[in-house]
Amino acid sequence: MSELQNESPENGYDVFAIQDRWLPVWDELRPFNSGIDGDPRPKKYVLDMFPYPSGDLHMGHAEAYALGDVISRYWVQKGFNVMHPIGWDSFGLPAENAAIKRGLDPKGWTYDNIAQQKASMRRYACSFDWDRVLVTSDPIYYRWNQWLFLEFYNKGLAYRKNSNVNWCPSCQTVLANEQVVAGLCERCDSVVTKKALTQWYFKVTEYADRLLDDLDTLEGNWPAKVLTMQRNWIGRSTGAEVEFEVEGRSEPITVYTTRPDTLFGATFMVVAADSDLAAELASMAAPDVRIKFQDYLEQVKKSNDIERLATDRKKTGVELGIFAINPINGERIPIWVADYVLADYGTGAIMAVPAHDQRDFEFAQTFGLAIRMVVDTGEGDPSETGVPTVGDGVLVNSGSLNGLSKYEAIAKAIELLAGQGKGKAAKNFRLRDWLISRQRYWGTPIPIIHCDNCGEVAVAADQLPVLLPSAEGLDLKPKGTSPLGGASDWVNVACPKCGQPAKRDTDTMDTFVDSSWYFLRFLSPNSTEVAFPKDAAHDWAPVDQYVGGVTHAILHLLYARFFTKVLHDLGYVDFEEPFTRLLNQGMVLMNGSAMSKSRGNLVTLSSQLDEHGVDAVRLTMAFAGPPEDDIDWADVSPAGSAKFLARAWRAANDVTSQPGANFASGNADMRKATHTFLRDFAPAIEGFKFNVGVAKIMELVNALRKAIDGEAGSSDPAVREAAEVVAKALSLFAPYTAEDMWAKLGHQPGVALAGLQAADESLLVESSVTAVVQVDGKLRDKFDVSVDISEEELRTRAFASENVQRAIGDKQIANVIIRAPKLVNIATK
RNA sequence: GCCGAAGUGGCGAAAUGGCAGACGCGGAGCACUCAAAAUGCUUUUCCGAAAGGAGUGCGGGUUCAAGUCCCGCCUUCGGCACCA
Secondary structure (H helix, E strand, O other): OOHHHHHHHHHOOOHHHHHHHHHHHHHHHOOOOOOOOOOOOOEEEEEEOOOOOOOOOOHHHHHHHHHHHHHHHHHHHOOOEEEOOEEEOOOOHHHHHHHHHHOOOHHHHHHHHHHHHHHHHHHOOOOOOOOOEEEOOOHHHHHHHHHHHHHHHHOOOEEEEEEEEEEEOOOOEEEOHHHEEOOEEOOOOOEOEEEEEEEEEEOHHHHHHHHHHHHHHHEOOEOHHHHHHHHHHHOEEEEEEEEEEEOOEEEEEEEEEOOHHHHHHOOEEEEEOOOHHHHHHHHHOOHHHHHHHHHHHHHHHHOOHHHHHOOOOOOOEEEEEEEEEOOOOOOEEEEEEEOOOOOOOOOOEEEEOHHHOHHHHHHHHHHOOOOOOOEEOOOOOHHHHOOOOOOOOEEOOOHHHOOOEHHHHHHHHHHHHHHHOOEEEEEEEOOOOEEOEEOOOOOOEOOEEEEOOOEEEEOOHHHOOOOOOOOOOOOOOOOOOOHHHHOHHHHEEEOOOOOOEEEEOOOEEOHHHHHOOHHHHOOOOOOOOOOOOHHHHHHHOOEOEEEEEHHHOOHHHHHHHHHHHHHHHOOOOOOOOOEOOEEEEOOEEEOOEEOOOOOOOOOOHHHHHHHHOHHHHHHHHHHOOOOOOOEEHHHOOHHHHHHHHHHHHHHHHHOOOOOOOOHHHOOHHHHHHHHHHHHHHHHHHHOOOHHHHHHHHHHHHHHHHHHHHOOOOOOOHHHHHHHHHHHHHHOOOOHHHHHHHHHHOOOOOOHHHOOOOOOOHHHOOOOEEEEEEEEOOEEEEEEEEEOOOOHHHHHHHHHHOHHHHHHHOOOOEEEEEEEOOOEEEEEEO
């Protein structure tokens, strides 16, 4: 039996009865309906990241939705028409894996979980607008994924290419770059391998500059950490492309370098072993070299990213016996192949400057290649010190560049090369195009038909959606090709162009496609006419406040930003960033680590709700600390929260005055406390300091308790004023308790819409303050003074203090700082 | 290795350069009670009986005054990781 149930007969606060009382009332009242025609309130869009329906809601959801709700309810209270919708990101591998394991249809598993989560959200009193709900695995939703895909396709932003892609041997599907974490599959932690496949891509790289530059507009409104991660991920570098003629080859090799100033120090060239260029050069090489190259290439292909990542890895490579000509000085340099150069970055070939690059230096040392210093940084010659130098310095051994600084030389070198037509300024990105096709069943079918005569043929927009065929009879087990290939009735169609037999594309889209634009779909979640109406997008979007975990700092947020920019360029939206403000909440841990069944530290949300009630759990989430910090559930006290809620509720019960009492005639101290609270509460909430906001409510409740038990008494109008303010402020955190308090105070249901009055400044005017006196910065005395005390008088009073005199002793006074009326600091010599 | 953030009581945490520790958890005491629970009140950074002293990771600095600003360390956590 819980403590609360024990205490309820005594003091009347029965949180479970309160929950049962108000939920049906709210169903009638619908306080968070954002779709009323002609609603005059200004609009605001608050969005919580939508959940994946993997089971019931867990403690992490409970934190995220508690915090999102504080923000959403705050703006409602402020008089805004807040759109706060919810949906389910319901396509994806977990459903499919669960289905395979249990021999079920992924659909049944998914929709059962959605129903369960929805019920939990309602019980949890989430302030969602239940008219704005979407489920990405519904045809009415994914139809528009397909429509968007075709829009992208027609713009050349969706394309197919063959390349070495990340392959998860366990999931038996390809992965986007972003889904490979330290060489492991993000989902199952298998070692990711490479596989040459023809796959669909979205051209994110075409937007790389804008995705990077526009981050500046989010500065201050997004967590700095997320901005940094995005910047690093996009990874723009600037430098030059330089052409090297190759002996025995008509075409020159272009290399990318950030250091064209070091061109005179290039003593060899390295080509990525797994590039087409390497293969072609090897075919020109001597027979014994060709064999060595083939052996090496096989070795490289076998190694995976984990091995590549080892930092102390020895440099390896093969010399081709072919030479390139340095365009700046005509020098003949040997060409090597090695795996430390990446095929898919820059041009897949580099000029190696061992004196001024760590990796080139190691390679040169391993194979005894020349190391020539061309920038004197004052740290000594790398060939002697054994340490390559990368900083600024003075150019040496560099012909016409001699004497210049690094940055002058970069500019000059580019100028020289450009003059000869041998090079130009260039930039490169770490960001790669987004691989969006997946060889799995539970996703959006790609609306393309492959015809032997006509090639790729897009499904006509009016033929959408391409419905996902039933899973019945399909083998969903991962086998490297899409399970949809087994649905022959579905796959085999007539080519829309020529009518000849053709086949549907059997891959499905990465689920990140679904979540890249869902925030727009909430504008018209059930429309069969448009993905979203332009005018509604203009009125509501972008999202004013987005709330979710930092786990999506790169993937989801980058893709959503990309989609928004494309939609902008296509003329569908008039903004370029989807999420104006972003709040990342932390995680809920148990005893220092993430909760999991296998760790044995799992605390279920339902157990906490059953034990402490919804309001206490929500309040605990908000009060635990700053929202972005992790919460260790072992360190916080939902029982303490419940105790506080009961205390607040009892105070409201004790109020004996009638609604509409004239507050102005109330107890002055109580009124001052109430209006001090009103002054301080809003800034705390708007600054995401929810824990401080809760602390302020607690202070007000403490003052209220004192007023009721003390001089003012339970009938004082100021007591009513304070109790009403507590109910309204508390409604952001503990909606059930607040609603019940509101009713006990004699009001109609709907505390969420009651509004919170502004502080009456005239009640906050202080007549006296506490002045502190320091001697040499140490507190020695304090006393109450009038707020308009003069400096002279304050000085006199400070020196009159015995404590102060004792602290000064026989020391001489050097300086007296007076900040009337609050502070005197006496500095001695 | 590179980049970034953070270190404050027994614990979660507050603090526009101006009284360190708001608010809460936990602890102690008192009242109510036959008793307990619940509730209310008091107290709770450390040392000290007190007067007083020390105190925001460590060492310096700026300032009348530093948790807060600057420099150098240490530790922890996050991100990136052969990107030329």
